[in-house]
Amino acid sequence: MDLNLLAQALVSGILAAGLYALVSVGLALAIGVIGIVNFAHGEFFMIGAFLAYQLFVSFGIDPVWSLLLVAPALGLIGALIYTSTIRFVLKAPELNQMLLTFGIGIILTNMALLIWGGDPRTIAGIAYRSIGYQVGGVSIGLVPLASFVISFTLVLGLYWMLARTPIGRAMRAVAQNRTGAALVGLEVNRVYLVAFALSAALAGIGGVMIAVIQSPTPGVGLAFTLKAFAIVVVAGLGNIRGVLFASLFVAISESLVATLVPNGDTLRNAVFFAIIFAVLVWRSRRVA
Amino acid sequence: MSAPAAASRAEARRGPFPWDLLGVVVLAIIAAFTPDLLRFVFDRASVSYLSIASNALSLAILALSWDMLARTGNLSLAHAAFYGAGAYTTALLVKHADVPLWLGIPLGGVVAVAFALLLGSFTLRLRGIYFAIATLAFAEVLKSVVHHAPTDFAGGNAGMNVPALFRPVFIAGEMERWEVAYMRNEAYFYVYAGLLVATVLASILLQRSRLRHAMTAMRTNEEVAGVMGVRATRVKLLAFTLSSAFVGMLGAVEAHRVGSVLPEQSFSVATTVLALVTPIFGGLYTTLGPIVGAFGLSSVQELLRRTFADGYLIGYGVVLVLTILFMPRGVVGTLGTFFRRRRKGAQR
Numbered sequence: 001m002d003l004n005l006l007a008q009a010l011v012s013g014i015l016a017a018g019l020y021a022l023v024s025v026g027l028a029l030a031i032g033v034i035g036i037v038n039f040a041h042g043e044f045f046m047i048g049a050f051l052a053y054q055l056f057v058s059f060g061i062d063p064v065w066s067l068l069l070v071a072p073a074l075g076l077i078g079a080l081i082y083t084s085t086i087r088f089v090l091k092a093p094e095l096n097q098m099l100l101t102f103g104i105g106i107i108l109t110n111m112a113l114l115i116w117g118g119d120p121r122t123i124a125g126i127a128y129r130s131i132g133y134q135v136g137g138v139s140i141g142l143v144p145l146a147s148f149v150i151s152f153t154l155v156l157g158l159y160w161m162l163a164r165t166p167i168g169r170a171m172r173a174v175a176q177n178r179t180g181a182a183l184v185g186l187e188v189n190r191v192y193l194v195a196f197a198l199s200a201a202l203a204g205i206g207g208v209m210i211a212v213i214q215s216p217t218p219g220v221g222l223a224f225t226l227k228a229f230a231i232v233v234v235a236g237l238g239n240i241r242g243v244l245f246a247s248l249f250v251a252i253s254e255s256l257v258a259t260l261v262p263n264g265d266t267l268r269n270a271v272f273f274a275i276i277f278a279v280l281v282w283r284s285r286r287v288a
Numbered sequence: 289m290s291a292p293a294a295a296s297r298a299e300a301r302r303g304p305f306p307w308d309l310l311g312v313v314v315l316a317i318i319a320a321f322t323p324d325l326l327r328f329v330f331d332r333a334s335v336s337y338l339s340i341a342s343n344a345l346s347l348a349i350l351a352l353s354w355d356m357l358a359r360t361g362n363l364s365l366a367h368a369a370f371y372g373a374g375a376y377t378t379a380l381l382v383k384h385a386d387v388p389l390w391l392g393i394p395l396g397g398v399v400a401v402a403f404a405l406l407l408g409s410f411t412l413r414l415r416g417i418y419f420a421i422a423t424l425a426f427a428e429v430l431k432s433v434v435h436h437a438p439t440d441f442a443g444g445n446a447g448m449n450v451p452a453l454f455r456p457v458f459i460a461g462e463m464e465r466w467e468v469a470y471m472r473n474e475a476y477f478y479v480y481a482g483l484l485v486a487t488v489l490a491s492i493l494l495q496r497s498r499l500r501h502a503m504t505a506m507r508t509n510e511e512v513a514g515v516m517g518v519r520a521t522r523v524k525l526l527a528f529t530l531s532s533a534f535v536g537m538l539g540a541v542e543a544h545r546v547g548s549v550l551p552e553q554s555f556s557v558a559t560t561v562l563a564l565v566t567p568i569f570g571g572l573y574t575t576l577g578p579i580v581g582a583f584g585l586s587s588v589q590e591l592l593r594r595t596f597a598d599g600y601l602i603g604y605g606v607v608l609v610l611t612i613l614f615m616p617r618g619v620v621g622t623l624g625t626f627f628r629r630r631r632k633g634a635q636r
Contacts (some may be wrong), residue, residue, distance in 0.1 A: 001569065037417045085609060089613075092612075094416050099568060099608060101608040103606075103608030104603060106604055107605035107606060107609065109601075109604055110600075110601050110602035110605060111602060146439070187572055226428070230425075237417070244612045267432060267436060269428060269432055270428070270429055270432030272425075272428075273425040273428040273432070276422070277410075277425040277426055280411075280414060280421065281411065281414070281422065284414050
């Protein structure tokens, strides 16, 4: 076994985990606080990526600055979707909620297909894209490193917000007991709105980063919805704190398979789904 | 004694009039004459109209078979897996075994059932969203496995060619060129119609049997249903079997009609999306709902496909969102409530 290769796989896995955690934590927030299983979550991510691309192509705005523009834009889109649709199915059967977000996801994907087409889009000609460092035989790209640091900081920031700030406390209260929170005077609907907008904004920030790391197509939305689901399921639905560890677990296993199994790079997705399936089935058997 | 009471007693003795079975007979008769009627009205253009009609029948089979499993309260996102299993079975048979072409269709159903029972027995204890995600994961794993199977076995990314089931011969002087295409499409149309009739019969028998109540109980609360004596495991596996058998055969027939199987196409998430949007639009947990939904959505799709090239699926998203928000019980459910209210109003 080539130790260098193993180290490289581990490092790539850890770096990827940051972005995964950022996207998944938003989904966990929607599930944990609002109780909505959002199948359209990855589409916020995808829209973030394509907004960054469009800002770069039309106005020459560097993706680093797009981060600051895309986050509020996605927050606004999330708030709009919440007030126009999600708000009405909060008490509907779970099936209806899932199907509603599924439908929203289909609309957003196909809107992107109509606007940008199905080809991959690259943000070309950014100097820092090709910068990398060598640390003892392991190469680390600047962009993945930066995305890891930004994501990690944001996720920790979210944890801090949930623990220490009034709105964070309100979210935890609403998550625990909707009626109880309303009785002690919390505006439940407003808390939900903030949580959903925040969830979308976090996904959007992740999207800007993927636009620099890869050359995304509109299909990236569904792919990341599924990845985020894998992570959230491994962490336990609604468990926001577990997301960080679950991201590490999933990202590292993905990276190890991609590197160590011959022809493994294309098997990445299968790894994700095999993990989800195994975890779900295993848990359901253990409980009973 | 009033007349209605006597009528209802007579009804109780003989059972209610089987409107549903009569409906199947009427549908079958209409289907039998559809190709000739289309040809009479549209002449040469009937070739493409027949193929649109086949698409609608195919969507109805897809939707109704999905609904049969949904009745137990399980939202499956693995329908594309069974469809793809059927498609690949017939393609593999053609490539590796010297058997008659038509044999791939029943065997496609059998293989789909095998996968469904495998998935079903693993996911027995999963509920709601967990079940949905697990089935989606299963479908994606199966897609990846097919994708990465040895190329000389299953064709890999490029897929495999599948020969057509019907090859009408062109006889110069006796018929025109387009009639060859017409005869081929006509033959496929009858295959789809036959499969749909079989699916509808299965669905009706299910609805008329005691299983209907077992399924409704499971949908409401599986634990309670179990306590009341519903053999939940058996019912669920039976629903998996019926649901996958028909969609597996459908996948096999479509493989022959399209002429190829590809991992991305045969196991496409879009198939699953169609399978669940259609019954929701038409009306869940009924026989009529998915069929109404299929004919409604096929028409919408034909219109959209002509306007947009790429993202025409957006129509399905819009339909799904609007249906959930404004008529969560689907077209059939909403119309049913509407007519019942009117009848009550008339009595008063």
